[in-house]
Amino acid sequence: MPDYIIVGGGSAGCVIASRLSADSGYSVLLLEEGPEDRDIAIHLPVMVYKTATGNLLQRFEQEPGVDSLKATAPTMVQARVLGGGSSVNAMLYIRGVPSDYDRWSEQGAEGWSYKDVLPYFLRSEDNDTLFGEAHAIGGPLSVSNPEYVSPLTKVWLQACQQAEIPLVTDFNAGQQAGSGLYQLTLRNGRRASAAVCFLKPARKRGNLEVSTNCRVTRIVVENNRAVGVEYIKDGRRATIRAEREVILCAGAINSPRLLMLSGIGPAAHLQKVGVPVIHDLPGVGQNLQDHMDVYLVYELTGRHGYDKYKKLRWKAWAGLQYALFRKGPVCSNVIEGGAFCRVNRDDPLPDMQFAFLAGSGVEEGVEPIDSGNGCTLNACQTRPRSRGWLGLRSSDPFDPPRIVPNYLSDPYDLDTMAKGVRLGQHIMSRPALSSYIRREHLPGRVLKTDDDYRQYVKEQAQGALHPTGTCRIGSDTMAVVDAKLRVHGISGLRVADASVMPNLPSGNTNAPSIMIGERAAEFIRFGRNDR
Numbered sequence: 062m063p064d065y066i067i068v069g070g071g072s073a074g075c076v077i078a079s080r081l082s083a084d085s086g087y088s089v090l091l092l093e094e095g096p097e098d099r100d101i102a103i104h105l106p107v108m109v110y111k112t113a114t115g116n117l118l119q120r121f122e123q124e125p126g127v128d129s130l131k132a133t134a135p136t137m138v139q140a141r142v143l144g145g146g147s148s149v150n151a152m153l154y155i156r157g158v159p160s161d162y163d164r165w166s167e168q169g170a171e172g173w174s175y176k177d178v179l180p181y182f183l184r185s186e187d188n189d190t191l192f193g194e195a196h197a198i199g200g201p202l203s204v205s206n207p208e209y210v211s212p213l214t215k216v217w218l219q220a221c222q223q224a225e226i227p228l229v230t231d232f233n234a235g236q237q238a239g240s241g242l243y244q245l246t247l248r249n250g251r252r253a254s255a256a257v258c259f260l261k262p263a264r265k266r267g268n269l270e271v272s273t274n275c276r277v278t279r280i281v282v283e284n285n286r287a288v289g290v291e292y293i294k295d296g297r298r299a300t301i302r303a304e305r306e307v308i309l310c311a312g313a314i315n316s317p318r319l320l321m322l323s324g325i326g327p328a329a330h331l332q333k334v335g336v337p338v339i340h341d342l343p344g345v346g347q348n349l350q351d352h353m354d355v356y357l358v359y360e361l362t363g364r365h366g367y368d369k370y371k372k373l374r375w376k377a378w379a380g381l382q383y384a385l386f387r388k389g390p391v392c393s394n395v396i397e398g399g400a401f402c403r404v405n406r407d408d409p410l411p412d413m414q415f416a417f418l419a420g421s422g423v424e425e426g427v428e429p430i431d432s433g434n435g436c437t438l439n440a441c442q443t444r445p446r447s448r449g450w451l452g453l454r455s456s457d458p459f460d461p462p463r464i465v466p467n468y469l470s471d472p473y474d475l476d477t478m479a480k481g482v483r484l485g486q487h488i489m490s491r492p493a494l495s496s497y498i499r500r501e502h503l504p505g506r507v508l509k510t511d512d513d514y515r516q517y518v519k520e521q522a523q524g525a526l527h528p529t530g531t532c533r534i535g536s537d538t539m540a541v542v543d544a545k546l547r548v549h550g551i552s553g554l555r556v557a558d559a560s561v562m563p564n565l566p567s568g569n570t571n572a573p574s575i576m577i578g579e580r581a582a583e584f585i586r587f588g589r590n591d592r
């Protein structure tokens with residue numbers, strides 16, 4: 062019987078498995094629903110266009126918001142592979158701003174202020190360029206400047222400066238405002254996922270077992286204590302018990318789903334769908350938050366970006382550079398440059414994140430330019446106010462969950478996104494880009510009034526795949542875990558992944574999820590006598 066069972070080998074789960082198994086006196090079992098991370102597309106950065114759209118993902122239909130104008134049902138996409146989101150994502154390394162974490166702490170996540178979490182970002186980090194109060198070297202997680210930058214990204218950064226968005230070198234030192242190259246989780250032309258950086262070196266240890274293609278269907282609870290899990294592997298259903306703890310790291314959709322399938326959640330909802338209630342915990346599945354992206358797509362005047370590599374001869378040339386020297390466009394994550402700006406005067410912090418892609422059709426739901434060569438600008442509100450929820454349809458673990466994100470339900474979010482589109486168009490129309498851009502493909506029609514812009518956002522915006530908050534930390538009645546990530550009312554059970562974040566951080570969510578993994582491992586190791 063293992064001491065610890067970790068459910069989900071994603072960004073946080075891999076960190077916890079690695080840190081706990083470093084202590085040879087304890088055995089760790091990691092159960093991951095997806096396959097091993099053997100697909101070559103995971104490891105070659107430029108193939109993010111495949112990992113972010115292909116079969117390493119699970120897709121859940123979402124219920125549209127009241128006002129949505131989208132023709133197709135919106136979809137929530139989550140990774141299903143060892144490494145989780147860190148194996149499929151665009152590799153942007155962003156932590157948010159100090160006040161994100163100070164706000165967590167003010168709202169009841171005691172011990173999660175910026176000063177408390179910074180040491181755990183540093184513990185993971187091996188930065189190839191930056192060092193100082195906000196950066197470290199020597200940790201397991203490779204964080205690097207882009208190893209290949211498209212000439213078009215450099216021009217885009219000039220356009221930002223022409224739009225009076227100054228160039229900065231570090232989005233993670235507390236002040237985000239400005240434009241610049243993103244730092245990325247990659248090194249030597251390879252993706253630096255949590256599976257590669259944390260789990261792989263630990264797998265040599267005799268006290269760590271990793272089981273992939275293994276889907277957990279329920280947590281086994283006896284006398285209000287989690288004692289093990291039920292799972293399905295190779296078509297066979299089995300139960301395994303844990304000596305000490307079960308740690309849920311299945312992500313912001315699947316962790317609350319598993320709690321509810323196990324009878325831990327809002328009692329009335331569980332009764333309605335036929336799950337026997339073990340512990341009434343009304344906050345499970347509530348407080349769902351996600352960023353939204355709205356896309357501006359442009360047709361280029363020539364082969365200035367990555368779309369040309371869709372042609373065989375260019376692909377072969379890029380492949381050769383990579384094979385011989387581990388250099389060239391294969392080392393690019395495509396989203397090399399970005400910016401953080403303020404679009405609302407009343408917000409003292411940047412409230413809009415831009416990500417520039419020197420290509421088109423890279424992300425799921427965004428069509429490439431028909432004629433061949435395009436580029437894309439994503440605009441994303443950093444701190445949306447809209448909140449949604451998720452629940453079960455039935456007690457069957459194979460029934461997809463109900464996901465109601467309520468995107469843009471707060472008018473402030475819609476207005477902010479609309480302002481982001483305006484600012485994005487302003488950047489894209491700066492002189493630096495004029496000889497590179499033939500025409501605007503999206504929006505592709507004249508938008509004049511604020512209503513026109515809002516309408517465009519309603520038609521085009523989609524979830525940025527950063528779901529969080531559905532098992533949030535706190536001590537109030539709607540909190541799901543305490544400040545040490547222990548599920549309220551159930552012993553031997555923690556949740557440690559993006560679901561515990563009380564509020565979305567101002568940016569992408571992989572680095573914060575890894576930080577949560579670091580903290581969880583520490584709580585577990587130092588709390589061993591608390592049982």
Ligand SMILES: Cc1cc2nc3c(=O)[nH]c(=O)nc-3n(C[C@H](O)[C@H](O)[C@H](O)COP(=O)(O)OP(=O)(O)OC[C@H]3O[C@@H](n4cnc5c(N)ncnc54)[C@H](O)[C@@H]3O)c2cc1C
Pocket residue numbers: 068069070071072073074092093094095112113114138139140141142143144145146147149150151152153154155275276277278310311312313315319526527528557558559560569570571572574
């Ligand atoms: C396409 C895409 C692009 C993104 N781009 C970026 C980016 O560039 N930068 C960034 O910072 N963030 C990005 N993100 C978000 C970021 O990667 C995630 O927020 C982060 O990985 C979440 O970590 P997690 O540990 O909470 O969950 P995950 O990493 O999603 O891990 C959950 C794991 O649990 C497994 N699992 C689920 N259910 C079960 C079950 N029942 N039994 C067993 N295992 C189970 C899953 O297969 C998965 O491996 C992106 C996400 C996606 C999907």
